[in-house]
Amino acid sequence: MHTDTERCVRAVQSKDARFDGVFFTAVRTTRIYCRPSCPVVPPKPENMEFHPTAASCQRAGFRACKRCRPDTSPGSPQWDARADSVARAMRLIQDGVVDREGVPGLAARLGYSTRQIERQLLAELGAGPLALARAQRAQTARVLIETTPLPMAEIAFAAGFASIRAFNDTVREVFALTPGDLRARAARSRPAAPPATPGTITLRLPFRAPLNPSNLIGHLAATAVPGVEEWRDGAYRRTLSLPYGHGIVALAPRPDHILCRLSLTDPRDLTRAINRCRRLLDLDADPVAVDERLRADPLFAPLVDAGPGRRVPRTVDAAEFAVRAVLGQQVSTAAARTHAARLVTAHGTPVDDPEGGLTHLFPDPAALAGLDPETLALPRSRRTTLLTLVTALADGSLALGPGTDTEEARARLAALPGFGPWTTEIIAMRALGDPDAFLPGDLGVRRAAAGLGLPATPAALTARAARWRPWRAYAVQYLWATDDHPINHLPA
The missing domain is CATH 1.10.340.30 (Hypothetical protein; domain 2)
Known part of the structure; x- marks a missing residue:
């Protein structure tokens, strides 16, 4: 889908929510990526590029839109319906195999070498298994930051980060906000009881x-x-x-x-x-x-x-x-x-x-x-x-x-x-x-x-x-x- 530029542009201009999670729109001028249904005024077509995953956008240097929160869109139906090695790899990554067993563990479960699975994911998804797992860790961290009173250090390790520094750097890079800013922003917009x-x-x-x-x-x-x-x-x-x-x-x-x-x-x-x-x-x-x-x-x-x-x-x-x-x-x-x-x-x-x-x-x-x-x-x-x-x-x-x-x-x-x-x-x-x-x-x-x-x-x-x-x-x-x-x- 993300390679069909004309169809993607039409989906963005019509704010078609059916394509949320199917592809992501990255805007070259603002360095922000959005879901197709983002409520903001659509950018000019010449400023758009399209990616199959949030991890691909992040790898290319784009950060998540604070308005439409593309990292929380539904998952791609491709990984739900397809049975090939890339779809199976995505389902395993979503189930946390890379966090628990690393890329070698993912490759072993699929019957491929580490190099083969990395090449397949990069070719089709624009990001390797580590980048895909990192994007998932960032989303997990955001959920914990916004919905729990856990200390940031506990959130970092609960989300799967190896260090607090990696947690802080990733959150700032992906969301353009510090972990503390994310929590304060959530408290202002959706005050919740403990x-x-x-x-x-x-x-x-x-x-x-x-x-x-x-x-x-x-x-x-x-x-x-x-x-x-x-x-x-x-x-x-x-x-x-x-x-x-x-x-x-x-x-x-x-x-x-x-x-x-x-x-x-x-x-x-x-x-x-x-x-x-x-x-x-x-x-x-x-x-x-x-x-x-x-x-x-x-x-x-x-x-x-x-x-x-x-x-x-x-x-x-x-x-x-x-x-x-x-x-x-x-x-x-x-x-x-x-x-x-x-x-x-x-x-x-x-x-x-x-x-x-x-x-x-x-x-x-x-x-x-x-x-x-x-x-x-x-x-x-x-x-x-x-x-x-x-x-x-x-x-x-x-x-x-x-x-x-x-x-x-x-x-x-x-x-x-x-x-x-x-x-x-x-x-x-x-x-x-x-x-x-x-x-x-x-x-x-x-x-x-x-x-x-x-x-x-x-x-x-x-x-x-x-x-x-x-x-x-x-x-x-x-x-x-x-x-x-x-x-x-x-x-x-």
Whole structure:
């Protein structure tokens, strides 16, 4: 997109918010970069240049606009939808791999040399992995500065900086303000009371409009595992297992943002927690592109027009969702919740939640790999499926996560006993984030398809759904929404 100068200029001149995060506008005369929807008077076209990432702008010597705050725009939908090495690298960087393991760790996860991954990122994104991670650290620092009373020294290390000097220099370079000035500016514009409990951070998660929360939040609330998830006071709440500790998040839909309230045992996990919440709610999707493609099918258009902006409810932990998918095979939503709750009570790590009813972290594969199969109230074949899955996840022979190659993961899942097309595809859709995952054999999908006059048999429906590609996972959400099931409604 950023190489199409004429299209970018039109987007800037029309202040089109759909392109926020897709590209960034850098102004040569002021040395400032903005999001396309910046409310200021657009610069002259000859003074504009366009970059694919905020890190690319910063690397070229531009600083963030104080008016439109381009560093807080939604993430690029490319990294959400693409499955190539650059997109996988971006997802891993967003998950903090470079901060924790360095560039060699990033390259090892992708199966490339350090030099190869640096060359690929620089060629496509205008910045290498260190610059991309630095831009993310700067944004994390800004969130902590503006939303917490933490001392600046603690913020520096929590954001991932190696020294206070690097923290000060980066903040001044990126935002043209000192850390103290940022905090004072935020206090003047948005005075806020101190958090109710230590480690609590409240922020807004932006998204591209439209967003239909009914199937998104409704699905998460209706399938919530007791002790790990709950719906309380108009928000979906759940526990998070994070690299440096654990957290509890409350996510409440608002007209123009998702209100996010995080309680973390270690502020170094802030970036990872935010990105996992964004991924959970599919906030970096491009609903306009999705809906335009689906609306082109005349039989599908009425569904899109009735509730545009549906997202795919995803997960904060791919391994957790894979376990829950197995527990949900051929049983009702209530039964799947019951089975998962038993695992949580027996093997999950207890946590304190003074503001609600959350009690445990979902058990990781290592904790489940040694469980006694006789304790599982499941058919023998499903016990075998579950134990094989958690063993493969625990020993690393099966990898599910932000940097996973979706086709390789599909093949490995399909090779496990008890994994048919439905289980493999639901994991690809919700755990791996494949926007084109499809469930032609799902009962709800087949019933909805028949009601619309679409083919009801899996083979015929798959052939008919070719025109919905690459957004068939979103088509599934629209088909599911035709049923009056609790997953399609916000709880009372």
